[in-house]
Amino acid sequence: MxxxxxxxxxxxxxxxxxxxxxxxxxxxxxxxxxxxxxxxxxxxxxxxxxxxxxxxxxxxxxxxxxxxxxxxxxxxxxxxxxxxxxxxxxxxxxxxxxxxxxxxxxxxxxxxxLPGEPLGCAVNIFRRSDIRAGHAVAIVGLGFLGCLLTQLAVHAGARVIAISRRGFSLDFARRCGAQELVPMDDHQRVIERVKALTGGRWCERVIEATGLEGPLQLASELAAVRGRLVIAGYHQDGMRQVNVQLWNWRGLDVVNAHERDPRVYVEGMRMAVDLMAAGVLDxxxxxxxxxxxxxxxxxxxxxxxxxxxxxxxxxxx
CATH class of the missing domain: 3.90.180.10 (Medium-chain alcohol dehydrogenases, catalytic domain)
Structure with missing residues (x-):
């Protein structure tokens, strides 16, 4: 071969x-x-x-x-x-x-x-996120993974706020059903925009999907009191500084959504195949x-x- x-x-x-x-x-x-x-x-x-x-x-x-x-x-x-x-x-x-x-x-x-592993990864992250109908969900980073998560969150009945530094990625997010598009051009401006979009309540769920420190810090700022911050980015190139004081003050649930059990990966792959066959995941x-x-x-x-x-x-x- x-x-x-x-x-x-x-x-x-x-x-x-x-x-x-x-x-x-x-x-x-x-x-x-x-x-x-x-x-x-x-x-x-x-x-x-x-x-x-x-x-x-x-x-x-x-x-x-x-x-x-x-x-x-x-x-x-x-x-x-x-x-x-x-x-x-x-x-x-x-x-x-x-x-x-x-x-x-x-x-x-x-x-x-059908590259099964990344599709199953998206499904497993979505499951760990516990997204429900009516949630405001900020997705920080709209690459392949972020766009798949957008499709799944919209199907669950959530209001998705897509945040990306790349304009064409926001276009993809719109095609995937995101209701709000926010350019990641200025840290404070993004915070104020999401605050306005949520009436000051912030987001019940925030998913960071970039693997970079700055967007992870931004994601922390967008999570509501008793919200859930989901770390989906690939953070394996060094240490990260995060605002644990803010995490503590808001009582956040912080979930590292990367699976390490091959059986869970495969379960996610099976679910992804079913969701594709049903037309939910594209x-x-x-x-x-x-x-x-x-x-x-x-x-x-x-x-x-x-x-x-x-x-x-x-x-x-």
Missing amino acids: QACVIAGPQQALLQDASRPEPGPGQVLLQLEGSGVCASSLPVWEGRSWFEYPQPPGAPGHEGWGRIAAVGAGVERLAPGDRVAALSFRAHAEYDLAQADAVVPLPAALAGKA PEPLYTHRLPLDRLGEALELTRTRPDGFMKALVVA
Whole structure:
């Protein structure tokens, strides 16, 4: 098979590799494509703790395709089934997944790109947010994740206040159903705008989806007394300073919404597939860049630089 190999910082090469064989409890996936995740940027940028070359296909974990073979003991899955999977070397033509990390796809989603892990991540964050009808919900950061959360919150009956520094992201948020659009151009101006929009009550739920310190501090300011601050951004590049005094004064529930249990990830993926089939969740307009496998490096650079118009990159067969 062919697989992309990150041979060094900002070096992605398409190479020949041995096609794996499924062991007991595993399936072999013939991949249609995989999503490119911002969590892959540290290895792409060359943080000091990574070793190179990376294994073929790593760190791709957003793959979907068809089952090519099954290992011993695998039931209810068969060659030819179209599935999404949580696997770890999906930037390749084939990858292995545990059978219990595979989600069958219904015929209603035939032909649809389905990077299951980020879709399941959005659903799990939404579940942890406990958003209810009538809530004012501020979403700080309107990338792929923020827009999916906007769709889910609007469907739940919430009033979504979308906050982003990128004008085109606010356009996407509007298309996803956000009722209020606020440019993140000035910290104090955003606070005053949200205060006015909520009549001084602030927001019952605030979701931070940027992974940056400044927007996290802003998100804290927007949460109502006894509200819930949900940290959905990818904060793994250093320490953060936060206003714990404000958290304490307002009695906030602060939720770090990143899951670490693979079973919960897969449960979220199953729910996301059901929501897509029901027409509630529609990620298709957010896949703004589709590139062939041999252009993984370009897809990672797009994810790193986030030029105007960029939401989510896929590498496809």
